[in-house]
Amino acid sequence: MVTVFKKFSHFLILSVLMGMLLGCSDKKDEGKSQSEPSTSIATPAKTPAAPLVTGLPDFTPLVDKVAPAVVNIRVAEKVQIGQANSQLNMICQMWPDFPACRMRPEQKNVPDGDSGSNERQTGVGSGFLISADGYILTNHHVVNGASTITVSLNDQREFKAKLVGSDARTDVAVIKIEGESFPFLYPADSDNIKVGQWVMAAGSPFGLKNTVTAGIISAIKRDTGELVPFIQTDAAVNPGNSGGPLVNMSGEVVGINSQILSNSGSFAGIALAIPINEALNVAEQIRTTGKVNRGRIGVAIASVEADSIKSLGLPKATGAWIKEVEPNSAADQAGLRANDVVLKVNQQVIENSTDFARIIGNSTPGTPFTFDVWRAGRTIMLEVTAGKDTRK
Missing domain, CATH: 2.40.10.10 (Trypsin-like serine proteases)
Structure with a gap:
């Protein structure tokens, strides 16, 4: 602390001396006129402005309303004992001193192949009831691959749930428990x-x-x-x-x-x-x-970047750039070509390739679309009907 103070003191003395010299040097210019700034700098208000946000909310009524409909989800998957033993046998043949071989000698000579199965808990997640008859929303990645799904309610009741279906692309899954008059949550917009x-x-x-x-x-x-x-x-x-x-x-x-x-x-x-x-x-x-039916038109797309504006003749970087059209696809039948740029879909502006993919991906087969397409320096209109997305 002493060292810092000394260094600061020397700096302060030097600054004062410099200020005095500068002050002296400016004396001769006192009579010269100086131009006034055209705008003034904002100064602190004499009284503080009214706050835009006051206080913090009390969440207890919200918890009381929401908690009964929130569920804990435990999932388990089946593991083939024979498959596990086969892998262990191979390891033990090569490395007899491998820890698992020393600790479990009784497992070393178990026959390979399908000699049964065993369940083990593989994950924990959450979900929430969306209907009084037991439908629950959760994530695809929570229940994917599960052989059994156990649901625990806030009141400590437990149920075995069945998987109604799930969708990997949106990470949404629906499961169901049997019963009635369950508490459930309403959606907002x-x-x-x-x-x-x-x-x-x-x-x-x-x-x-x-x-x-x-x-x-x-x-x-x-x-x-x-x-x-x-x-x-x-x-x-x-x-x-x-x-x-x-x-x-x-x-x-x-x-x-x-x-x-x-x-x-x-x-x-x-x-x-x-x-x-x-x-x-x-x-x-x-x-x-039990599944999601999505529309598909059969194109490979990319966003329009700034360095592509000139070659495409666009005024700005916007739209979905058609890089490739699949033969005999919905896009091909509608007349879309490679290097077309889709600017609007049903009058909705397309900023990038993601906008385009979401609109098409959230549609169902047979959905009609009107595309505003930039081609060779002008805009044309194309009518496209979505086909079926058969990809998993």
């Missing part, structure tokens, strides 16, 4: 949410049931290159929260917690939720048909 609004996340992070965290909507329509335009929030979400609801201050679901962006694998201030409007569109198809 996720198209009308705004950045800055309070939200609460509920679920089972790290298996800790009945956990709630709060934050705000940090961004909307967050583009990660996937089919879903995510909601970004700073409400703490961790492994185990997947599939749980993100609710507004009215207790309505705005999204399904799905992903976190983190180098460590744990919460780092950025969580992503599937907008409930998108999720319900998928869920309704799963509930009624």
